[in-house]
Amino acid sequence: MDSDKSSSFSKGKSGPGETGRVLDFPFSLSEIAATADEDQAQGYAPLPFGHLPEDGPAPFDIYLKIKLKSSPEPRFVLCCPQGQVFPQEWRQKLQQVKISNLYFPVAEVNAVLGHLERRLKEDMESPRRSVLEKAIVSYEVLEVWTRNFFASPQDRADVELNLSLKCIDGLLHLIGQEKVHLGFIFEIRRHDRDRYTHSLNVCLLGLAFVSHLHWDADKARAFGLGALLHDIGLTQVPAEVLKKKGALTADERESVEKHPARGYRILKNFGSISNDALTLVLQHHENGDGSGYPQKMQLADIHPWARILRIVDSFEAMTEDRPWRLARPPRETLQAMCDDWHQSQIYDPVYLKAFIKFLGTL
Incomplete structure (x- = not known):
């Protein structure tokens, strides 16, 4: 060092x-x-x-x-x-x-994670902390956990998922307590250009959306963990490929398109990750018209959780800065997603309409 x-x-x-x-x-x-x-x-x-x-x-x-x-x-x-x-x-x-x-x-x-777990418990139980402050604490603790877990996921044990699940439970509870609005979500989320904050933002927005859909806590929790880890296969893609501003070569694109299957293989032996969440990881880049990857599935064959994540992931990706382009405003992003659906039926229309309605309530 x-x-x-x-x-x-x-x-x-x-x-x-x-x-x-x-x-x-x-x-x-x-x-x-x-x-x-x-x-x-x-x-x-x-x-x-x-x-x-x-x-x-x-x-x-x-x-x-x-x-x-x-x-x-x-x-x-x-x-x-x-x-x-x-x-x-x-x-x-x-x-x-x-x-x-x-x-x-x-x-x-x-030692750091032990300290953060103690702090998380204290802050979540403190009457002096507002709902927003508690949500930010949960998000930030989850950020430290995610960076550590993604650093070498093959070496992790199932017990190491416990802290992430406590943070997800905390966020779900707070989302349920608070009438969630756009300012609440955007106050919590970060805008750094890396896969960690993208995964966190997808998890946060996904939890808010499935809460809007009135999912029960156990189902929402399992979905949240899958959403948090959906891009873990990108840890096996060279950093220079992920940061590249120009067009990818055929080999580079092939490497990127393998990341859902790689993520599935990394996570499949973790007992705390449900089969539904594993399928979400594997299918989150499938498109309803069969143009997605890695399996080029049609909409009817894509797991409902993966259909939801395809929408949330697209929205988050478009509203974040990337090395090759600047972020789009939320309204422009939704219009682009609707245009994509009208042209090629990439997204599940039922969930897309529900997502637009959900954002309209924020």
């Missing part, structure tokens, strides 16, 4: 001798890197600022990502070692420059 436990990064000199005191020094916002595509590959993962330990010593090392003009690559600098309290003045300092994430070593992910 490229870390420096005693640097004053603003001047490139050593600190006063106490490990992890870099935040005692003045710094410029231009020195702090907000995001990077390959944090996980570098051995670090983001932790939303609001989930820093509030009381007592930190149960894991906390890093700040910096980008100096003298270096082409970001560096991760230890700002709060495990066992040290994160002072209030540091929080205020970072809030002033609108830092949204700090970082932890992926090797310490179990």
Whole structure:
């Protein structure tokens, strides 16, 4: 790992001798890197600022990502070692420059997830937290979990799905409590250009939609887990292919079109994932006119859950920025989806009409 436990990064000199005191020094916002595509590959993962330990010593090392003009690559600098309290003045300092994430070593992910699970329980039970605040907490905890799970899904055990299911249960409960409106959904979801936030947004909007359809909690929960993991097969597609701005080659397109089947194979041995959810993962790119992949199925043969996810996934994809195009507004996206249906019957018409009605209630 490229870390420096005693640097004053603003001047490139050593600190006063106490490990992890870099935040005692003045710094410029231009020195702090907000995001990077390959944090996980570098051995670090983001932790939303609001989930820093509030009381007592930190149960894991906390890093700040910096980008100096003298270096082409970001560096991760230890700002709060495990066992040290994160002072209030540091929080205020970072809030002033609108830092949204700090970082932890992926090797310490179990300690981080344990901390987040405890925080999730406390926040969900707190009468001081609003419905929106609780939903944001659930979403952010789920984001950390998803990044970790997607990093090496073949090495995961079924028990590791427990925290994701607690977050999904929490979101379902909150969606049921609140008369869901568009502002509520858009306040929660993030807009980063990566597969993690896309999966989270599809899960969130999918949960809201099936709640609108009056699904029972167990069925909605199973659907939500499938929606969260629907693109896990993309972990086996080269990153440069996913980020490519130009047209894909035939081989690159073939690699992308294999991701539903790859996702199914990754997840099929997890006992907590229902057969319906597995089928959703396998069929979520099938089109009603037989033009989809990987099996080129006709609408009557496509599982109802996959038909729903095809709609939610398309809406989310079109309303997000992509490397090759900017996001479309929601109204324009719905019009494009309706045009696609009239031209080629890609979507299930019953669910598409229900989805349009659902968005009209938001």
